[in-house]
Each structure stands twice: as structure tokens, then as C-alpha cells.
Amino acid sequence: MNRRDALKKSALAIGAAAGAPTLLSLLQACAKTDRLTWTPQFLNEDQAKFLSSFVDFLLPKTQTPGGLDVKADIFIDLMYAKTYDESGQKQVIANIEKFNADCKAKFGKVFAALSAEDKAACFQEHEANSPKFPKKVWGGDVGPREPVGFYRGLKSTVLWAYFSSEEIGKNVLSYDPIPGEYRGCMPLAEVGNTWSL
Known part of the structure; x- marks a missing residue:
């Protein structure tokens, strides 16, 4: 050669x-969009598809990463597997099955198989009919704390998983590491005013 x-x-x-x-x-x-690209630790494949669809519809990829990009669905599945007791796990499965049964009754398909318009209608209905979180004053609940139901609880968990991910915390949100940068020797003129706490 x-x-x-x-x-x-x-x-x-x-x-x-x-x-x-x-x-x-x-x-x-080009591959089928409803297939799983990860192996669930707790949920079965259909339940994991529901979770991934829920996460993706709530937090789709735009100019910033979506919920699936930061693996919020994988984190939540692992959370169910590692932190929920047996009764809590059974309740999660029952809630997912009921959510999918309601979707089938209203739209003819489980949530993961719905069109974007039907998913939006499903979310709007649950948003209108689900109990709300109690109002807070100085971090404490005002009035009795009532259960918020599966939809709002899962939505809150997805948002928490998303915003507490390293990718979003460092590259999307403003990031100021604690205790902050240490600069041992700098001119007094650069310090400026005294900082209030």
C-alpha cells in the first residue's frame, strides 16, 4: 500500500x-418514541413509560435541557425503589394504574400513547381538579395540610428532581457555590461596600 x-x-x-x-x-x-432507553429499578416497563411521558410532557426540551435530559424519570424510579416502603410502593403502582385507566376511559389510550393535545387536556383537567398545596408563611403551612393527590404530588417530585439536578443547578440556574470563592489577598478598593447578611 x-x-x-x-x-x-x-x-x-x-x-x-x-x-x-x-x-x-x-x-x-427515527426510532419508536415510546420505547424505554433505561432499565427501571422498581416500575415495570409500562409504568416506566408513563413516568417518562409525564416527565417529558411537563418539562420538554427547549433551549434548556428537558426532564428526560437530566434523567428525572430514572431518579424518581430509583427513589421509589430505595426510599418507599412496601405500602408506599403499592400505592404508587395503584395511582399510576388509576391515572392510566382514567386516560383510557376519556381518551381511549394510556397516557404514554396519547397525542400532545390529549396529554394537555389530561393535565388541564387534573390541574383544575387536584387539591392544592397549602399556603405558606415563613416556610410553615397555613391551616391543615391535606393530601394533594397523585397528580400534584408527582408533578412536584418531577420539578424537584429537575431543579436539584447538577446539570440544571450548574448550567441553567445561577450558581454560587457555598461557601463561595476564597480570595485571600485582594485590594480593598475591589471589596466595595461592607456586605450585609
């Missing part, structure tokens, strides 16, 4: 290696 052929083959190999991720992402984009 001469040098020219070796360079051509090397260039093709490098191009194929560089282009492979793009081709794979195109193939993945």
Missing part, C-alpha cells in the same frame, strides 16, 4: 468515527 492510499483510508476512518454519533442520533430520532 502506498502512502496516498494509506492517507485516504485514514481520512475515511476518521470521518466515519466522527460521523458515527450523528448517524446514531438520527437513527435514534
Whole structure:
């Protein structure tokens, strides 16, 4: 093999290696959207599809990462597996099954299989009919704390998982690490006014 052929083959190999991720992402984009790309620790496949669909519809990818990008669904499944007792786990499964049964009764399909318009209608109905969190004053509840139901509880958990993820905390929200940067020697003029706490 001469040098020219070796360079051509090397260039093709490098191009194929560089282009492979793009081709794979195109193939993945064309794949069926309701398949799972992760292995649930607690939920079965249909329940995990529900959770992923719920997360994706609540927090879709825009200019910022979506809920699936930060793996909020995987985190919640793991949370169910590791922190819920047996009765709590049974209640989660019963709630998911009831949510899907309600969707089937109203729209003819489980939540994960609904169109975007039907998912929006489902969310609007649950938003209107679900109990609200109690009002708070200085971090404490005002009045008795009533159960908020599955929809609002799951929505709150998804938002918590999303905003407490490292990706969102560091790259989307303003990030000021505690206790902050240490600069041991700096001119007094740069300090400015005395800081209030």
C-alpha cells in the first residue's frame, strides 16, 4: 500500500468515527418514541413509560435541557425503589394504574400513547381538579395540610428532581457555590461596600 492510499483510508476512518454519533442520533430520532432507553429499578416497563411521558410532557426540551435530559424519570424510579416502603410502593403502582385507566376511559389510550393535545387536556383537567398545596408563611403551612393527590404530588417530585439536578443547578440556574470563592489577598478598593447578611 502506498502512502496516498494509506492517507485516504485514514481520512475515511476518521470521518466515519466522527460521523458515527450523528448517524446514531438520527437513527435514534427515527426510532419508536415510546420505547424505554433505561432499565427501571422498581416500575415495570409500562409504568416506566408513563413516568417518562409525564416527565417529558411537563418539562420538554427547549433551549434548556428537558426532564428526560437530566434523567428525572430514572431518579424518581430509583427513589421509589430505595426510599418507599412496601405500602408506599403499592400505592404508587395503584395511582399510576388509576391515572392510566382514567386516560383510557376519556381518551381511549394510556397516557404514554396519547397525542400532545390529549396529554394537555389530561393535565388541564387534573390541574383544575387536584387539591392544592397549602399556603405558606415563613416556610410553615397555613391551616391543615391535606393530601394533594397523585397528580400534584408527582408533578412536584418531577420539578424537584429537575431543579436539584447538577446539570440544571450548574448550567441553567445561577450558581454560587457555598461557601463561595476564597480570595485571600485582594485590594480593598475591589471589596466595595461592607456586605450585609
